Amino acid sequence: MKLSRSLASCSFVLSALCVTGSFAAQGAAPHWEYRGQHGTTHWAEIDPAYESCAHGRAQSPIDIRNAQAAQLPTLEFAYGRVTPSIVNNGHTIQVNIPRGQFLRIGDHSYELVQFHFHTPSEEHVQGKPSAMVAHFVHRDAEGKLAVVAALIQPGKAATGFETVLSHLPQHAGETLTVDGLELDLAGLLPAERRYWEFEGSLTTPPCSEGVRWMVLTQPVKVSAEAIRSMRRLYPANARPVQPLNGRVVRISQ
Numbered sequence: 001m002k003l004s005r006s007l008a009s010c011s012f013v014l015s016a017l018c019v020t021g022s023f024a025a026q027g028a029a030p031h032w033e034y035r036g037q038h039g040t041t042h043w044a045e046i047d048p049a050y051e052s053c054a055h056g057r058a059q060s061p062i063d064i065r066n067a068q069a070a071q072l073p074t075l076e077f078a079y080g081r082v083t084p085s086i087v088n089n090g091h092t093i094q095v096n097i098p099r100g101q102f103l104r105i106g107d108h109s110y111e112l113v114q115f116h117f118h119t120p121s122e123e124h125v126q127g128k129p130s131a132m133v134a135h136f137v138h139r140d141a142e143g144k145l146a147v148v149a150a151l152i153q154p155g156k157a158a159t160g161f162e163t164v165l166s167h168l169p170q171h172a173g174e175t176l177t178v179d180g181l182e183l184d185l186a187g188l189l190p191a192e193r194r195y196w197e198f199e200g201s202l203t204t205p206p207c208s209e210g211v212r213w214m215v216l217t218q219p220v221k222v223s224a225e226a227i228r229s230m231r232r233l234y235p236a237n238a239r240p241v242q243p244l245n246g247r248v249v250r251i252s253q
């Protein structure tokens with residue numbers, strides 16, 4: 001396999017922020033981090049556009065508990081094999097997906113844009129995070145976002161996640177494409193498609209709300225070594241859990 005590397009002129013171009021298009025006219029987004037002066041509790045002070053991070057009422061991530069059983073639509077993943085590009089955007093490792101991969105929920109269709117990782121998982125279940133999470137970010141024709149979260153725990157595995165995690169671009173702004181690397185997207189997901197559902201937001205600035213969240217209840221296993229390789233680059237890129245403010249979490253039956 002041949003590796004090719006490139007440095008993006010704007011490390012944010014391919015991040016979740018740009019999925020919303022919020023900074024299209026603004027150039028580079030203001031600097032934020034997970035800790036310290038520009039850390040999670042200061043995001044709203046960094047830029048007026050980040051106001052939702054402090055004052056939003058439906059913020060993500062959340063601690064999932066007391067879910068109500070409900071008849072929720074089946075998640076239909078029309079995912080195939082793709083050759084992705086792997087980006088180190090300074091906040092996470094993000095895997096950009098070529099067009100044509102879809103998630104259908106009832107009669108609504110969303111296209112997969114990218115997936116990325118957080119260590120530990122941002123979502124808590126009964127107060128506890130998982131070792132890692134992959135967020136699959138989808139967008140519909142109107143630009144609305146739907147994120148599917150696959151919780152990741154250490155275990156015996158040989159999924160596409162290991163392939164990605166063995167090709168991590170080491171520097172912020174670096175993009176890696178691997179000739180001959182084909183990723184079986186459906187193979188990244190757990191076999192069971194039961195999920196928790198709730199309304200939420202982006203978990204990074206600008207923390208925009210109106211995001212449809214679905215967290216798969218069955219975790220996927222990834223080798224401890226692969227998890228460590230992500231943790232070496234980003235040891236703690238998880239926003240703390242946010243108040244529910246009366247939101248209801250539902251679980252499919």
Ligand SMILES: [Zn+2]
Nearest residue numbers: 116118135203
């Ligand atoms: Zn995320």
